[in-house]
Amino acid sequence: MTTAPPLLRFDGVTCRFGDVTAVGGVTCDIAAGSFVAMVGASGSGKSTLLKTVNTLVEPTGGRVLFAGEDVSDLPPAKLRRRVGYVFQGIGLFPHMSVAENIAIGPRLAGEKLAAGRIAELLELVELDPAYATRMPDELSGGQRQRVGVARALAGEPELLIMDEPFGALDPVTRDALGRKVRELHDTLGLTTVMVTHDMAEALLLADRVLVMDRGALVADASPQGLLAGEGGAVAQRLVRVPREQAEKLAAMESRGA
């Protein structure tokens, strides 16, 4: 396959919290430009593994390499400016306007984000630039997460990591925002790692799916491969859910027709 060095490499990463092993020795490379979904049940260790990338979690064993450098050697504040982070809690700063929220990363780096750039970022996530002056509590959940994505992209990150980014949204908003993110990934040439417990979302958005189970990486396949039966029992159990739903819906549709 490709010989280019991976943008992200997990090298025997282990995370123990007391007696609990959340992540037990995961090794895997993620190539630049790929859209990778990490899927697994709650407590499978996927979020913990993701957070080792921007060192919100420090592994107890192994290392994480970002563009060839061990992330634990990089100053955390600097590292996190290169890694856009979107998560379920959204975490917009309630005392800052939408514009201030979006501009926070560059501001920390000592740059002032121009109003034009903020408008551009808002447009990227399909929000009216007039929203720039609003406060977060004036927005709906979907609008807030759009701002969250815009904030993650503001610093022109090399890597976008997302932890259940659409988990708290209603299905329609969730679907629309998922597509938008995939579209941005393609047009901006991003490298994206998304954690989700929803296999359907993973299959539809990603070009590579990693399946986690009890702290271990149990499957690594393309969506097409998974649908063709690759990846083993755990992965297949997860794939079965959306597949059966889709089949049932199709059957209902054909009966009704």
Place this chain on the structure above:
Amino acid sequence: MREIWDILPGLGEKLAAHVVLSASAIGLAMLIALPLAVWAGRSRIVSRLALSLASLVQTIPALALLALFFPLLLSLRAVFGEGLPTLGFLPALMALTLYALLPILRNAVTAQANLDEGVLEAADGVGMTKWQKLYLVEAPLSAPFIMAGIRTASVWTIGAATLATTIGQPSLGDPIFAGLQTQNWALVLAGCLASAGLALAADNLLWVIEVGLARRKRWMTFGGMAIVVLGILAALWGQRSEEAERPIVIAAKQFSEQYILAQLIGSRLEAAGYRVEYRDGLGSAVVHSAVAASSVDISVDYTGTIWANFMKRADNPGREAVYETIREWEARQNGVKVLGRLGFENAYAFAMRPDRAKALGVTSLADLVGKGASLTVGGDPEFFERPEWLAVRDAYGLRFGKTRNFAPTFMYDALRSGEADVISAYTSDGRIAADRLVVLADPKGALPSYDALLILSPRIADDPGVAAALQPLLGAISVEAMREANFAVDREDAGKLTPKQAAEQLSRKLRRPE
């Protein structure tokens, strides 16, 4: 109560002192509590420890906390030298600061603990350093809650600052304590009104700032802050004009006679061209140490008090010997000058209603022997613990049926109503004459003398002008004149005088020195 409106405008200086003291205490408490709260937010142990200590302080009555700093600072003089003030602003500031810590600390810790986890994760996620997270996220989001704590602390501190009077720091407590002692209710109310008004004003101003912070209305936040700063600056300016050269400070303990004599001394010094200042309502032990430390300059004390309380003597070598010994001891031990005796005694004496004394055939303490078993004796709250009582009881072999404690004011009522047959009165008390009480003779000389002494601090001990101005008071005040003045202040009817008026009357009745 129209007098209140006449009194209020005169309280400006006390108000300024009150504002400066309260603001300093709250400011210092913020400087301590806020960093401590940040630390507590990162360490459970620190959080527990700091909150427990602050709560513990809160259980100490404010009055006791203020008083405790006096001995503490006195012992710290061993480290910091004699220049360390033990009374006035410093101990008041320290006690009030401790008192203000809890609400600020508790609110700040709670505010931090209740910050949204997601927001904190986002702060880390966008790459904030610890400091950036603190001032960009944690501080602004906690600010309204911290402000609420500061509001609570301000109301408490402004209230408690009235107690600073008792350790010699001028405040709005001065009129309250002076009024309580002389039963001048207009003065008490004026003081309460002023301090309550100040507390309300501070509370509302800080509320404006709090709302400004919570709703992110900058004009409210900065407007409120500007008014607070202006108020404090005005108070400082009002104080500064007083600081040119220290006036002569005259102390008064917590009873009418002391207030009257302080006014009498003050008016004579003012007539001689000195600037004077009154420090009223001080505790007895505080006054004695304060004169020695030159924190106050002039006090009236009593030989018996110094003899028993400060020299710890229990013997009684006679009135003249006691006086001479005290003079010498004060000069040697404290560098304090006993200028002389005022001429009257405020001693303990046993008094009875004339009809009761006649019926029992009692004119002296010796006559009570054998008759005491059926009688009730009343004393002030400390009397039955004092050496005077033990001395009298043992000298005459007295036995009473019952002993009861009364507040001094109520002792005389108890005698009138028959709840007590004999009371421990004070010889200069105006109510002895007003109630025509019989003072029992003390043929064995068991009761020690309580000559009123005029005492000067080391700072003015050798000032010839002060001595000259006060010389005419020595030996000039008869016990009758003092009783009359005391009664004029203590009485409740239309003849009631202020201590200042009583002092003017007394000054016209001075005896010519022999």
